[in-house]
Amino acid sequence: xxxxxxAAGSEGEAPTTRDVVFDADGPVPCTIIRxxxxxxxxRMTGPMIVEEEGSTTVVEPGMAVTRNEHDILxxxxxx
Numbered sequence: 001x002x003x004x005x006x007a008a009g010s011e012g013e014a015p016t017t018r019d020v021v022f023d024a025d026g027p028v029p030c031t032i033i034r035x036x037x038x039x040x041x042x043r044m045t046g047p048m049i050v051e052e053e054g055s056t057t058v059v060e061p062g063m064a065v066t067r068n069e070h071d072i073l074x075x076x077x078x079x
Contacts, residue, residue, distance in 0.1 A: 007071035013037040020047060022060055038067040043076075 013034045019027035028047055035052040038044065043066045046059035050073065057073055059065045064076040 006069050007040050007067065020049065022047060028061065035067065035071075035073070038065075040067055040069055042066065 013036075015031050015033040015037065017029050017031055020030035021027050030047040030049060031044075032049045032051065033044075035050050035057075038050065043064050044059075046063040046065070047061045048059040048065065050057040050059065050065065057065070057075075059075065062078070066074045066076075068074060
């Protein structure tokens with residue numbers, strides 16, 4: 001059986017903020033965070049961009065994301 005490793009704690013890289021356009025209403029302040037810097041098992045609300053080497057995850061306004069203990073991002077569309 002495959003073994004699923006546990007996610008390590010955050011790397012301590014502080015999130016930043018920049019304006020991002022999600023719809024016709026124009027730019028909104030958006031949190032930009034590295035995936036490995038996200039706390040484990042803490043629900044975070046959008047708008048947010050989660051960056052990592054191989055992908056980017058967009059958490060739109062009104063959505064939420066949690067990085068679980070297995071380093072899986074769980075998105076909630078209507079939290």
